[in-house]
Amino acid sequence: MSQLQKLDAYFAEHRDAHLAELNEFLRIPSISALSAHKEDMQTAANWLATKLKNLGIENVSIDQTAGHPVVYGEWLHAEGAPTVLFYGHYDVQPVDPLELWETAPFEPTIRDNKLFARGASDDKGQVFMHLKTIEALFALDGTLPVNVKFLIEGEEEIGSAHLPAYVDANKEKLAADLILISDTGLYAPGKPAVCYGLRGLAGIQIDVRGAKGDLHSGLYGGGVQNAIHALANILASFRDEHGTIQVDGFYDNVRPLSDEERQAYKDLNFDEQALKEEVGVTELFGEAGYSYLEQTWARPTLEVNGVFGGFSGEGIKTVLPAEAGAKITCRLVPDQDPDEIVAKLRAHVEKHKPVGVDVTISEFDKGPAYITPFDHPVIQAAGRSYERVYEVPTAYIRGGGSIPIVAAFDQMLQLPVVLMGFGLNSENFHAPNEHFHLENFDKGLRVLGDYLYEVASLPLK
Template sequence: MEAIERHLTANREEHLKQLTQLLSIPSISALSEHKPDVRKAAEFIRDALTKAGFDHAAIMETGGHPVVYADWLHVEGKPTVLVYGHYDVQPVDPLQLWKTPPFEPDIRDNQIFARGASDDKGPTFMHIKALESILQVEGELPVNIKFCIEGEEEVGSANLDSFLEAHKSQFAADLVLISDTTMLGPDQPSICYGLRGLAACQIDLQTANTDLHSGIYGGAVPNAIHALVELLVSLHSPDGTITVDGFYDGVAKLSEAEQKEYASLDHDDEAYRKSLGLPALHGEPGYTTLERLWARPTLEINGIYGGFQGEGTKTVIPNEAHAKITCRLVPNQDPKNILDKIEAHITKHTPEGATVTFTRADTGHPYLAPYDHPAIQLAADAYTHAYGIKAVFTRMGGSIPVVETFSQLFHIPVVLMGFGLNDENFHAPNEHFSLDNFDKGLRTLCYYYKHLANAL
């Protein structure tokens, strides 16, 4: 490891220069005008993999933006690792809130500011540089490697599942390694072993066939907004418990070991409350804040609209009202089944005088890995080597649907080794990535790759 780490130090400026070039490409997958830039980023990744010493580096077409593939398969009898990442980024608006242009990377206070720096170009690029460094120092890798770096993660990876199905043998591996999660803090490396799933839907409620004059009709006809509010209130009890019949059926309880691990993190509820500007926290009773965030399901109203929205007063009784809902799901919850139960609840509780259209949207399954798996335990050792601090094991409240895709398609463990921080403004103006975590993260990954063969 000493020779590899000396190599990393000697080549740090060159690595940062190359990362800056990648971050300069406005590969915004959601905006059609940036389609050429998305492909340019794919080409950059392909060329970087080729220069790093990987074979068969290629841009593979999908129904949307392409996937970049490369491999190095020269150690017979050793396991194969599939490295996943994404090169597409979020839109940058509101542009005026950026201190420096989002695609003109700027280093200040030992952080690099640019869209995609933390999510996910920086962490993805680190895998390329870590493996390149091992190759350059030792002439070979300790394990076989395949890359799957996509360009549609920020728009839901709509084409990835079918793409992987069609190329299943090409991407087959013994382990998937992903760096698209965060650490608990700058001095607290953490390994994410669980993700919540997702079930989204929209409620469109209608009463009369048009908006009505509130003076002429008021008191005699149903109001769509009143009806929608009544319907939405029925989804929760005042203490935050979800009241949809069967919503909690089969939800797995935290193990005693997990409860102890979470308690050891010493989460400060009061500091958390103050940081969010809240007068009080709120959630399902009987659980700690971390348990609510990581291991309990949710049903949230993300948006509600209807009626007159303009300045001043317009005396109408709205005939339409709409709400968007997402649920975060935990192990043993199936997105389709949950949406079935919500639809049944909506049908049962629709107020008199209203009709409802229920539309299903995005779904994703939850993922939970056994954190006593040797490959996951090795991740903790790797963080300890680079950071000098024992890593902790956490779940994450968010969703990465591709994790469940890899798990179901290949039936192999997925290891999530993140290096970003929650306050690095990914998806927001002034996104940035800590160069301290860039340096330590490279050492973490090199250690992990060097010892991984013994853990599989």
């Protein structure tokens, strides 16, 4: 019986027990953004630490940070073998609006072979798969083919604010040959993908202030600047009608796509019509000269995420608003510096600020993009493991989103990062009715086990 067949038999035999155990984890409302759940965050960290110890992982600790704790553990008895650092997060997004959930967000429910719960896909379900993979290898072989370390944090959903300092202070403890992360997704149902790059992030809030208070639009309209109109002018100045960003120097350091990458994306035969139907639009929109995949994986963006100000209740209120604001995020690509982009946004706003208002800018999440050459041995090994289980070729893709700590791992630990995800874009992570397709839970366990055997055979030392 092959190693993969042994993994398959083990996971099939223990499936019900594993799902029951995962449900325990999902019932913990570990919402990092809400102070009311601080004790729940500690409960989740304790749960993980106990599970790691039960697996046989050593030197397990719950390391406090200035925010929520980090869970660490290691097993280092595979002499001469590579070391894999597993990263994941146990915190989840808030559940609002609660009324849109079909079942309670922290009461896991299976429907149509999908596990519904907050965190089922992002990222508790995938973190749990790392634990069960280690359990299976210990059970089958009595040992592990590689050395392993675990770093599971509780602040990914709020930007991993305190993790870089932790990593910087623990470089020796976290030393490894590669970092394995399962917090991304497949390219499509039944189509596995290794993600070799992520976009970075720079976020700001623009606050516009005009008069000292709202004014009667009949008495003052036309003679005093309206804060919403002023804000609208600023927002309109950011992009042209084709979506090309008009901020001076915004594209200066953008790393161009290689011909090989552009051909690889073209070969995926992405179905734009299916996407339009999925998201409910009649036409797609984006920067001229680039395909949808190129736009969303390898080109930077500037998006208005929210606008506020004035009266928005039922009926009408004839006021001239004194205040207005907007939240903006830019997704960045390799070689763009988040601090430089924020400085350019500030300069742009100052240049386009209308008369009669004051404008302030607040900074939010920032992080650089990350990319690893997709011909790296650890990336190609991941592709082989996917193909053995899914029995179709693996796609090599970039992700349009951001995992803030990935670039920090790259810079501080100087290790290749392997993003082996098993979610799907349709699984409503960050939204009501988040779920995880159990077909990919089942296959993903086998992929991860096979991958650790693959890594053991690589000349990484």
